[in-house]
Amino acid sequence: MTGHVAPPPQAAWQRVRADRRARLGLGVIVLLLLAAIFAPLIDGADPIRIDLRQALRAPDRMHWLGTDAQGRDVWSRLVHGARISLLVGLASQGISLSIGLVLGLVAGYRGRWTDEVIMRLADVTLAFPSLLLLIAMAAAFEPSLTVVCTVIGVVGWAGMARLVRGQVLVVRELEYVQAMRALGARDRRILWRHVLPNVIAPVVIAATLGIAGAIMAEAALSFLGLGVQPPTPSWGAMIADGRDLSQLRSAPWTSLAPGLAIGVAVLGFNLLGDALRDALDPRGARRVP
Numbered sequence: 001m002t003g004h005v006a007p008p009p010q011a012a013w014q015r016v017r018a019d020r021r022a023r024l025g026l027g028v029i030v031l032l033l034l035a036a037i038f039a040p041l042i043d044g045a046d047p048i049r050i051d052l053r054q055a056l057r058a059p060d061r062m063h064w065l066g067t068d069a070q071g072r073d074v075w076s077r078l079v080h081g082a083r084i085s086l087l088v089g090l091a092s093q094g095i096s097l098s099i100g101l102v103l104g105l106v107a108g109y110r111g112r113w114t115d116e117v118i119m120r121l122a123d124v125t126l127a128f129p130s131l132l133l134l135i136a137m138a139a140a141f142e143p144s145l146t147v148v149c150t151v152i153g154v155v156g157w158a159g160m161a162r163l164v165r166g167q168v169l170v171v172r173e174l175e176y177v178q179a180m181r182a183l184g185a186r187d188r189r190i191l192w193r194h195v196l197p198n199v200i201a202p203v204v205i206a207a208t209l210g211i212a213g214a215i216m217a218e219a220a221l222s223f224l225g226l227g228v229q230p231p232t233p234s235w236g237a238m239i240a241d242g243r244d245l246s247q248l249r250s251a252p253w254t255s256l257a258p259g260l261a262i263g264v265a266v267l268g269f270n271l272l273g274d275a276l277r278d279a280l281d282p283r284g285a286r287r288v289p
Contacts, residue, residue, distance in 0.1 A: 015279035022275030028268025036082040045076040048231040056251040066253045068241055074257050077233040081258065084234050085265060088149050088218040089211040095153025097207050100160025105191055105199075107161065108168025119165065122158035130155055134217055138226040148227050152217050156210060163206055167199035174198075201280040205273055212269035219262050235262050 016022045035042060045063075051071035059066040065074040107118040125133075137151045171177060172195060180190050221227035222236030230237065235258040242254030 016275055019275040019279065021271040025268045025271030025275060028264055029272065032082050032086060032265055032268065035079045036086050039079040039083060042079050045073040047072065047076040047080040047233045059253060065257045066251065068254045069247060074253060077238060078257055078261055081233040081235045081238065084228055084232065085215045085218060088152065089214040091149040092152035092156065092214040093207050093210045095150065096156035096160050096210060099157035101164055101203060104161040104164025105168055105195065108165035109172055109187065109191055109195065118161065122161050125158035131220060134221060135224065135226060138221050143226050143229050145228050148218055148221055152214050160206060163202060164199055167202060168195055171195050171198045205277045205280065208269055208276060209273035212266040215262065215265050
């Protein structure tokens with residue numbers, strides 16, 4: 001039985017470099033990373049300082065994106081909130097990847113009852129609507145950044161495990177893998193040295209797209225008060241603070257700015273994920289736009 005072989009790293013990198021979506025997505029991600037890392041240098045204002053005398057001030061030279069109902073600088077809270085969103089996205093996907101990759105490899109390679117147990121557990125996890133499961137798990141613990149990262153990561157493992165398992169089922173039947181097993185190579189060596197390199201491409205793509213989903217999940221939890229707690233800046237909490245109808249009419253920047261930030265961040269990771277999917281397509285059937 002034969003299978004598709006992933007393109008060499010050099011060829012994949014050339015495709016990524018030639019893809020306009022990848023350049024745009026990487027540009028957005030780099031800007032977000034720079035904003036998160038150098039937030040105190042980008043804006044010297046204290047993101048949690050309350051000044052009711054400056055409440056709902058329109059954008060001007062002193063406050064580029066205006067102020068919220070408590071007089072806090074929206075721009076300062078926006079760039080500091082990028083830290084939370086990126087941290088949650090990366091950390092939660094690290095958890096999902098660690099759990100899903102290991103369980104998917106074991107399920108696909110071992111098969112039989114091991115596969116049945118792991119996949120039925122994944123089916124149970126996927127049977128619940130993701131947002132409702134996130135809310136239930138987050139509500140069961142005291143809200144914090146650690147809880148948010150852990151909850152989003154644990155909820156997302158099932159999809160990753162099913163993806164990895166599907167790839168392993170194909171790779172384990174390839175001739176060179178069968179030859180290694182016939183020669184008496186240990187299962188651990190076969191998995192990590194020969195199977196994993198052939199399934200890593202779709203895993204990287206799924207993880208990149210998953211970061212975008214994690215950013216939206218964190219914003220949803222913070223909007224509902226189950227995410228990062230005040231006064232820590234969070235894009236979802238900023239939208240929640242400005243959801244009052246009268247405030248939306250008189251000071252739309254309080255919710256419009258974080259909403260656009262979430263949209264741009266999600267768009268950046270989705271564009272990069274789509275470009276990686278095309279670049280790592282082993283069939284090479286898609287053309288770079």
